Amino acid sequence: MKFFDISVSELHQKLVDKELTVTELVSQTLDQIEADQKVLNDFITINRTDALSKAKEIDEKGIDPDNIWAGIPIAVKDNIITKGLKTTAASKMLGNFTPIYDATVVERLQAHDVIIIGKTNMDEFAMGGSTETSFFGDTHNPWDHTKVPGGSSGGSATTVSAGNSIAALGSDTGGSIRQPASYTGIVGVKPTYGRISRYGLIAFGSSLDQIGPMTRSVEDNAALLNIIAGLDERDLTSSDKEVPDFASKIGKDIKGMKIGLPKEYLGEGIDEAVKAVIQEAVQVLTDLGAVVEEISLPRSNYGVAAYYIIGSSEASSNLQRFDGIRYGYRADDVKSLEDVYVKTRSEGFGDEVKRRIMLGTYSLSAGSYDAYFKKAAQVRTLIINDFNQVFENYDLIIGPTAPTPAYAIGAEVDDPTTMYMNDILTIPVNLAGLPAMSLPAGFVDGMPVGLQIIAKPFDEETMYQAGAAFEKATDFHQKHPEMEDK
Incomplete structure (x- = not known):
């Protein structure tokens, strides 16, 4: 049973009507994942024993007809803490780490009888844009197994795109949900910063990280956000804004909606074929009654530079806890305390993580703080101001999610600068703390291309409204990869 042509609500109805038991659903899902694991390598840990045990419990208890997530199996990115289930962040440093508590999002899933x-799989500590920095090997794009699925949430994107999981959770620090969603042809959402608790998310950049849902449809995405959003007193950056029904505007027309298209998002460095796909998407939205106008976000080109200073600085601080003493990997043959630190971190971290720790530590050093970190923080404020000015007159902003379709595995992993520039269109959203979505908008040479929709802070409902209208008017979301070894 592949999840290409069925929604969560339809699956729920089958469980309610007893056309399918939770045990059968979970068993089939596990079988699918395991059958494709050798080709895709999209999972680090498969939770067969515990998942089937919980499925049996829910079958015995019965399905709550008012809870569409009861008994639904979903995947979780491996930097989100799960009690009793190995959580590695795709790093040798945490290769055998089994947490003793659950992340808030996991608690909320389990409160709705969702089965993990x-x-x-992911880029190590979420640092990367291709899921090639994982200690556990590359993940392969289901549309073409020679290409990357994007990153860092590449495993979550891949299992949904391949039809093996109906939904997954990812995390997004600079585009790590939206870019792989674009590369694999699914819907991925980074909610407003603070909308979802970060408690139990292994931190990369604390002022940038945000957990979000990855699904095949806009409606399923909104339904998943509904059950994981909300205030958490254990996360001081968690917002106390009331959680609305994110699906409340789905189905409403977008006639008269004002949408801005930044000229910078279709400028130099954006693949010409990707530009053509976005122009066609603009025509679809215009035909639906939206008013799409060219705007400018003049400081967006500085986003990548500001992001890699701020993100790396926060990472250098957050990753100090991995020292070989408290938990995680510890080097052998150490003769002093300094040896423990140096050898453990040298052996436990991969090259990309080390690169960002070094960059961040340098940016925060006494001689460089004013020149780098302080300047990056000032640029961040200017980027936020650009968005605020546009949103005074526009409901949404659109553009491509990524400058190109998915590229070949190995093509860019040794070129950090090129790799970093792949996030040029997604990074400004994280710097400004805004909600944004990527959804399928077309194809280039047989590979998916995503349309990015950016909304005002805490206005995910309007973003979902426009996304659902576009989805209904097109059939890109109905296409899926043929799972065969290419």
Whole structure:
């Protein structure tokens, strides 16, 4: 049973009507994942024993007809803490780490009888844009197994795109949900910063990180956000804004909606074929009654530079806890305390993580703080101001999610600068703390291309409204990869 042509609500109805038991659903899902694991490598840990045990419990208890997530199996990115289930952040440093508590999002899933099917592959500590920096090997794009699925949430994107999981959770620090969603042809959302608790998310950049849902449809995405959003007193950056029904505007027309298209998002460095796909998407939105106008976000070109200073600085602080003493990997043959630190971190971290720790430590050093970190923080404020000015007159902003379709595995992993520039269109959203979505908008040479929709802070409902209208008017979301070894 592949999840290409069925929604969560339809699956729920089958469970309510007893056309399918939770045990059968979970068993089939596990079988699918395991059958494709050798080709895709999208999971680090598959949670077979515990998932089937919970499925049996829910079958015995019965399905709550008012809870569409009861008994639904979903995947979780491996930097989200799960009690009793190995959580590695795709790093040798945490290769055998089993947490003793659950992340808030996991608690909320379990409160709705959602079943965690396994932990998905990712770039190590979420640092990367292709899921090639994982200690556990590359993940392969289901549309073409020679290409990357994007990152860092590449495993979560892949299992949904391949039809093996109906939904997954990812995390997004500079585009790590939206870019792989674009590369694999699914819907990925980074909610407003603070909308979802970060408690139990292994931190990369604390002022940038945000957990979000990855699904095949806009409606399923809104339904998943509904159950994981909300205030958490254990996360001081968690917002106390009331959680609305994110699906409340889905189905409403977008006639008269004002949408801005930044000229910078279709400028130099954006693939010409990707530009053509976005122009066609603009025509679809215009035909639906939206008013799409060219705007400018003049400081967006500085986003990548500001992001890699701020993100790396926060990472250098957050990753100090991995020292070989408290938990995680510890080097052998050490003769002093300094040896423990140096050898453990040298052996436990991969090259990209080390690169960002070094960059961040340098940016925060006494001689460089004013020249780098302080300047990056000032640029961040200017980027936020650009968005605020546009949103005074526009409901949404659109553009491509990524400058190109998915590229070949190995093509850019040794070129950090090129790799970093792949996030040029997604990074400004994280710097400004805004909600944004990527959804399928077309194809280039047989590979998916995503349309990015950016909304005002805490206005996810309007973003979902426009996304659902676009989805209904097109059929890109109905296309899916043929799972065969290419």
